[in-house]
Amino acid sequence: MAVSVLERHRVRVTGHVDAQPMLFAHGFGCDQAMWRLVAPVFAEDFRVVLFDHLGSGGSDVDAYDEAAYSGLERYAQDVLDICHELDLHDVVFVGHSVSSMIGVLAQIAEPDVFARLVMVGPSARYIDDGDYVGGFSEADIDELLDLMDSNHLGWQEPLSGMVMPGPELAEQRAELDASFCRTRPDIARRFAGVTFRGDNRADLPLVSVPTLVLQNSNDPIAPPSAGAYVRDHVPGAVLEVIETSGHCAHLSAPSETIAAIRAFVLT
Amino acid sequence: MTGDPTGLFEHAPAAYVVLDRDGGRIREANGAFLALVGRSREDVLGRGLSSMWSVAGRIFHDTHLMPTLELSGRIDEVALEIVTAGGARIPVLLNANLDRSGEHAGEAAVVRVVLFPARHRRLYETELLRATREAEEARSRAVELARSLQQTLIPPVPPVIPRLQMSAVYRPAGAGDEVGGDFYDVFNVAPREWVVVLGDVSGKGIPAATVTAYIRHTVRDLAMQHADPADLLHELDAGLHQQDTDKFCTVVVLRLSESDRGWRVTGSSGGHPLPLLGHRDGTVVELGSPGSLIGILDDARFTTFTHDLADDEFVTVYTDGVTEARRGGGALLGDETLQRLVSRVAADPASVSDAIVAAALAYQDDVAVDDIAVLTLHPTRG
Incomplete structure (x- = not known):
């Protein structure tokens, strides 16, 4: 029996049906749970749509086809399929990390579906190339794929056991699905290859909607040079620096991330 | 601290x-x-x-x-x-x-x-990963080999017989990663004279494939020496007995000769489901009488039937992957259901083979537990 697009990607929709849609796309390594501290706030003013990329989290892994998902184009098509299924227009697309480039490809493919792009920690190319500083070498990425092989077990480990007590933690945990951040190891490894070996620099100038780049001040995955490159090559893009470490501002600095997105969508 | x-x-x-x-x-x-x-x-x-x-x-x-x-x-x-x-x-x-x-x-x-x-554990894991990758590679090589072998069990291109239309469908069991035992062959033995052979070798995999290859080339050889299909099967039976194998097979042989009056079909079955003779009006009967399995018995018996094929008739041969298709591990599709099905589509003989395979697959929820081979012949004008 055919599984619908919405089931296939575990699409969750909240907020007002008539409000402008805001679609959140998670990056490599986790799933839609990554937006937990940011997305709910926007449900007051937007129709918030969350989903898992195929192969991640609670998506229908049986629908994963290695050949089809060997590039970001298919991931972008999935985003468009979700937009069509929900009949979304004027979408504010918020993509983290590799999903920033997935948003670029989707916007180029169907310019009318999107109103704005928000890129959280984008990089158009992770591997250094001449004067371009992506931050990594080919060998680094090969090593990452090997590392993921040795983490086969860890990536499938279900959320379980005791959690250190904290004020809201028990409550927060209850929201979390048992499939949280689980990825089938072979798919995670291929997604890593597609992500970190990608090069979308040539696509950036083709973006035709207002774009916000959020750059973490200390991001080991997407260095400032990567964010600046995206800003300089997406026509009219603006860049905001979020003072935080790591690659996930939406987790480590949610209020700053929310404020930056809000200011951008209100302009 | x-x-x-x-x-x-x-x-x-x-x-x-x-x-x-x-x-x-x-x-x-x-x-x-x-x-x-x-x-x-x-x-x-x-x-x-x-x-x-x-x-x-x-x-x-x-x-x-x-x-x-x-x-x-x-x-x-x-x-x-x-x-x-x-x-x-x-x-x-x-x-x-x-x-x-x-x-x-x-x-x-x-x-x-x-x-x-975790030095030691990591060494062990690295070995495990290497072994897993090797096993995966070996498996994909085996699949590749099976697919290549499978292609040798049927003609690469179905031969074209003037004034006799043939439709053949071959569907290996399961995912096609194992060599099945079904085969067929169609070849020319004289001007306006053709032999069709379709059979099923016991077992699967490489041992079955080697026996299949033996039978295919032996039948081609014997067909030049024996005009009578029952004689051919006797020789084939004797030959398989002498082979160092515990495999046996079922085979149906048809010899089609064209004269100015039309096509005459002679045939014989060795332990194989009998050919079906269909008429465009929906009548379906079996041709000939059952014969012994090939390669097992010391006193095997085979008989030859003869039938002059009318312009509105057709002959269908098939393997038991059709009639022994099981629904949910239970009831067999069976001979009667098959004959009813053929009767329903008899008005269009060119569609018979496809209809049979589709029905056999649908009957077992699209998962073929055995190979399926079906071949239908019908005279055409011109």
């Missing part, structure tokens, strides 16, 4: 560090951690733990480890590599949790991390 009078932290038999939640800088480190990384306490305090991973480890740290910790509060058994002050790489397993117990008292949450060196 304060509050560690019994050395629970400092002297723990595992490398143990406490990090700032934001930024992951090392706040406290025990003796085992300092020994592991080969650095002094002054050197490590304030440094980000991720700076001690290999580059790949840093990517993993920021894309998976930290998000998981933030969202679920803990992460277990992560395999990473520490790079020591001397540049050596030490495989470790990491467990970590997010400790927010102090937040009640206004203290910031911290991340507690325990590391275990």
